[in-house]
């Protein structure tokens with residue numbers, strides 16, 4: 093069965109009342125290539141989402157070509173956004189994927205408006221733009237081209253190795269606008285990774301994507317988030333994670349603990365009860381106060397991981413004032429935006445130094461580089477963002 097042969101199935105609108113309310117559903121598609129997943133193709137009314145000024149977001153605009161995500165991470169903070177469509181935050185989020193098939197076309201019109209201020213635009217802050225469906229729909233090339241043509245800085249965070257398909261385009265775009273790339277890689281235990289992120293590419297494949305980006309002369313950060321209490325917060329796991337990220341060529345690592353909003357908490361705890369029932373009680377205790385682990389845990393985690401990040405040379409770089417993201421080594425030192433040199437330094441993987449031995453105690457306020465980090469927290473892709481995003485409106 094080919095996608096092009098799919099019939100319009102608008103009668104299914106009745107089965108999904110939230111989608112019907114959108115009044116812009118083109119068709120609903122199921123195909124053996126994506127067993128168990130239903131795609132709802134819609135005509136988006138807008139592509140750019142403005143992040144409210146009072147939001148904790150460090151950037152002003154986002155684009156979400158997809159709603160829902162087949163990467164199916166059990167901890168995904170974006171799950172509650174599916175409830176705005178009368179879909180559930182659990183299985184439906186993983187398997188009922190909304191596709192804005194005209195997103196690049198609509199985006200181009202929005203960027204052409206004289207009022208567009210060329211603000212940095214982030215992708216991957218809500219759902220993953222390089223989830224599996226992107227292999228079929230190919231929405232990202234049009235989005236990247238539209239942003240670059242309009243001189244709009246681009247930031248992309250993904251778990252999708254499909255990013256490699258667009259590297260030529262991203263390198264070309266980076267010669268015209270700032271481009272910040274980051275891979276989200278949090279689990280460095282293969283069994284655990286397949287269990288808790290069942291739809292994602294392997295850790296090894298994502299690390300190879302980091303290397304591929306670096307070999308093209310672009311910086312690539314790694315988001316080590318979320319760190320899962322009692323599962324991935326051991327010193328051994330964190331040290332190994334950072335060692336592998338460094339060996340892959342990561343230019344920086346950002347971390348955060350696990351954030352469990354109510355609907356996410358339910359789904360995550362169901363997974364935990366299946367795979368790690370012995371931990372359910374400890375999680376209930378740790379998250380008894382709400383969606384965040386208590387301050388004591390977060391302080392303990394920071395004291396554990398910050399020295400490791402520093403020891404592996406993966407602290408955040410200098411913030412780029414043009415994007416709010418990390419300054420790319422391919423860009424000039426001046427805050428003024430200038431053309432990127434034709435010849436870029438490229439990354440060649442080096443032998444791994446192995447686990448870092450040494451003190452586990454944070455060096456505290458004497459650490460100049462961490463002081464710099466906390467003074468300038470304006471990263472365009474500052475986290476795999478947990479806050480209460482205003483729901484993306486079509």
Ligand code: SF4
Nearest residue numbers: 161163165168219220
């Ligand atoms: S890849 Fe990101 S958006 Fe997709 S399910 Fe995982 S955490 Fe959510």
